[in-house]
Amino acid sequence: MPVFPSEAISRLLSPSFIITAHVRIVPVVCDVSWCARLDPSGSDRAKFKKGVTPISTETIVSIVLSLIVGAVVGAGVFELLRRRVTGAKQAEAEELAKQVVQNAQREAENVLKEARFEAKDLAFKAKSEFEQEQKAKLGELSGVEKRLIQREGVLDGKLTAVEKRESEARKREQDFAKREEGLAAKEAACAKAEREHREALERVAGMTAEEAKKQLIVEMESQAKLDAVGIAKRTIEEARENAEREAREIITSSIQRVVRDYVSESTISVVPIPNDAMKGRIIGREGRNIRALEAATGIDLIIDETPEAVIISGFDPLRREIAKVSLERLMHDGRIHPTRIEEIVEKVKVDIDKLMYEEAEKIIFELGLSDFNPELIKVLGRLKYRTSYGQNNLYHAREASYICGIMASELGLDVKLARRGALLHDIGKAVSHEEEGPHAMLGAEIAKKYGESAKIVNAIAAHHEQVEPICPESVLVAAAEALSAARPGARREALESYVKRLEKLESLATGHKGVQKAYAIQAGREIRVIVRQEDITDSESFQLSRELAKKIEQELTYPGQIKVTVIRESRYVEYAK
Incomplete structure (x- = not known):
């Protein structure tokens, strides 16, 4: 293994060299590994002999070792740098945290100072309000105290007056008690003197007090009766004189104050007609219209030579009025026949009833x-x-x-x-x-x-x-x-007797069974009796006329004779649909 000088090692350990070496070594390693994959046995080496310088094994080993050492050293340097950077960031964070804490403390102190100021201000305001309320309550209490003192003074004065009155009342009671004792003694003395005086009077008069009282009462009673009789006689005489005079004055005054222009009524009514042709229409064929009107109203219709007039005769003013109004309406309507006559008469009866009611109401109001x-x-x-x-x-x-x-x-x-x-x-x-x-x-x-x-x-x-x-x-x-x-x-007396005779004549007829209506006409010389066909037959109608004639002969006094006519009408009505 080759030995690297210390300067080379220190240079290798420098950050700039490590980064540069790391970048440049990677392509070389890639080329070597690619060559190894192409020809691991060295058979293809001839392909690269042209233009390529051959690399020795020691060089490759030293490069590999350099790479390994560089990687280790780079990793260590990287870790060292990471720690340095982390420490710097941590220091910055701690410094920032310290600044944040300091800022928070300063803000907290400011808030605390403001809160203290506000608390002091509120406390001051509450204290001032409390003091004002206390002053107001103290003022009210002082006013109440003054009023109580005044009332106490008034009550003391009243109490003194009451005590004074009580003492005066006690004194008066004592005086009254003394007076009562004196009066009782005087009453006893008076009673004793009265008793002695009464006994003396009884001895002188020779009778007791009760006997004297009874005798006095008897004498006074007899005298009072005599006086009362005299007073009563004078009162009655004066009352008669005054009553007759006052009654005459009251009656005279009352009659003078009531002025009425009404005179007695007649038993006939006159209905004017426009012309003589209307008379013929009123009479009708063979007089049927006259008979229908007389049967419906119970009056006599007199049509004579009197120009432009028809006379209605009857003792009952109501029947005369119904006949008069009915005839006037028939002439105005123009349709004059028995059926129309019956319809008009029924309508007029209803109208007359309304007229009578209205007239009575008018008089009541007057x-x-x-x-x-x-x-x-x-x-x-x-x-x-x-x-x-x-x-x-x-x-x-x-x-x-x-x-x-x-x-x-x-x-x-x-x-x-x-x-x-x-x-x-x-x-x-x-x-x-x-x-x-x-x-x-x-x-x-x-x-x-x-x-x-x-x-x-x-x-x-x-x-x-x-x-x-x-x-x-x-x-x-x-x-x-x-x-x-x-x-x-x-x-008029004569008219009244005449009317009573006709009323009696009608009442005799209406008292029989089956009679619907009865009308006395012709000044009482005829009575027409209308019967119900369902109650009386034709033969019974004949018998009824005879019975009525006999009853009239027995119960009434009249000049001449009275004609009894019993009318039984049969009607059959059917409607065309």
Whole structure:
């Protein structure tokens, strides 16, 4: 093995040489190894003899050893360099860490200083606020303390006053006790003296105190009776004189204040017609239209030589009004035949019912009254077509109501109660054709049925003195009714008797079974009875007419004769589809 000089070794160990040698040795090694693979036995060496210098074995060995030594030395140098570089980086890292730690410490100290400053500032603010709150609380407490001291002073003053009053009260109690003792002694002395005086009087009079008291009472009672009789006589005489004078004044004043232009009604109505040709249309073929209208309304239709007029005659104002309005509508419509007549009459009846209700409502409003049952208003409205001795019952009730209200106001009584009783006093006449009994009692039952008060019911029942009045308003109702009826021109006696005879005639017919309607016509000389065909046969109709004739002969007084006509109509209706 060749020996390398020390300078060569040191040069080899230098970093620059190691790196250069490492780079340059690699291609040589590659060439040698390639030559060895081509001809390991040396047979191909001749191929490279031209232009190639042969390398000796020692040279190759020395190169290989050099390479090995270089590799070892390079590895050692590389490790040494790595350690040096690592140590330098570690030193730098430690230095950097020290700087970071120092910076962090400085920042921490700064933050700590700021926190201390803020803590001191907060503590100072909290201390100042606490001191202010303490001062405010101390101020409030001092104010409360002052008020308490003032109240304590006031209470002390009141306590002193109370104690003073208590002492005065105790003194007064003591004085009262002493006075009571003195009064008790005086009462005992007075009682003793009274007893002695009474005993002395009893000895002188010869009777006891009880006997004297009874005798005195008897004498006083007899004297009081005599005085009372005298006072009562004088009072009655004065009351009679004053009552008659005041009643005359009140009645005169009431009548003067109620001015009505109503006069008695007639029993006929006149319907104007445009020409005589209309008369023929109203009569119809063989008078069938007249018969249909009379049968539907229960009146007499008189068509005579009177120009441009048709006369409707009947004792019942309601029937006359229905016939009048129906005839006017038929003339306006132009279609006049029995079927149309029946339709118009039914419609007019409905309209008349509405008219009666509206008229009753109007009068109630005029009188300033309210709270009437609707059914009672319907009954009151029927009086519009009821008369008493020719006087319209509804307007008579209104007039009596005004008079009664004025008298009640003069006497200081209930004006509304008086007006209400006078307005309703004749409602029994609205159903007297259908019910039996005095109209005053029927009216009282109707008023009670529809919720009127006991005073109103009594006023209605007592206005003809059939029951005793229970209140002054009932007496006023009777007086007002008499004043309205007695007014000159208000009533006609002959008409009333005539109407009553016709009503009695109709009631005799309607009392039989199967009778639907009954109408007294021709001034009571004929009665037409309409029966239901399903209830009465033709033979029974004949028998009914005979029975009615006999009953009329037995129960009624009348001049001449009365014709009884029983009408049984058969209708067969079919519809074409």
